[in-house]
Amino acid sequence: MAGIFSFKCSCCGEVHEGSPSFGFSAPDHWLGQDDGIKSEGKLGDDLCYYQDEDGYHYFARVILEIPIDGVSEPFMWGVWVSLSRSSYEHYVETWSEPDPQRGYFGWLCNQLPYYESTHAMGADVYPQPDGKRPILSLHQTDHELYQDFIDGITVEKAQHIAELAMHG
Ligand SMILES: [Zn+2]
Incomplete structure (x- = not known):
């Protein structure tokens, strides 16, 4: 029977209970922009865009x-993924009533702790009904994150990554 994740942390000595859940407040690309670009763009809980000299950039959480x-x-x-303009516009238009068959191609835009560079991994975004956050499906690659996405990770590895994410 499947259990509940809980472990005594080797960093802080506390018992952390429940499966780990970590969120990035912005795409890493947003953080590097100057204040002028940020003030013209938008960063929300679920959506982000900005315009720089290369044009507009769109992201979904x-x-x-x-x-x-x-x-x-x-x-x-x-995590945040980049979307094309047409994908982003359709994604926003169908936000309250998403097409369950429709996936949106995007690139992963955050660096996860533990893993080798996780930027620019290809993926598909699948919106979920009832206001649930969209689910990401990574494209096949030999990257360790893809292998973990498909095969899962041990409790020990989950604990190690959680400690890195919580305590640096
Ligand atoms: Zn801890």
Whole structure:
């Protein structure tokens, strides 16, 4: 039977309970922009865009789920992906009533702790009904994050990554 994730932290000594869940408040690309570009753009809980000398850049916040062996709830990352303008516009237009068959191609725009560079991994965004956060499906690659997404991770690895994410 699948259990609940909980561990005694080797960093702070506390017991952390529940499957780890970490979110990024912005695409990494946003953080590098100057205040003028940020003030003309928008950063919300679910959507982000800005314009620089290359044109407009659009992003959506989604959930990437990594299964944990023997644990019912996955390890969850709240990450940002870039979307094309046409994808972003359709995504926003159908926000309250998404097409469950429709995926939106995007590139991962956050660096996750533990892993080698996770920027620019290809993925598809799948909106969910009832106001749930969209789910991300990574494209096949030999990147370790893709392998973990498909195969899941051990409790020990989940603990190690959670400690890195919480305590640096
Ligand atoms: Zn801790």
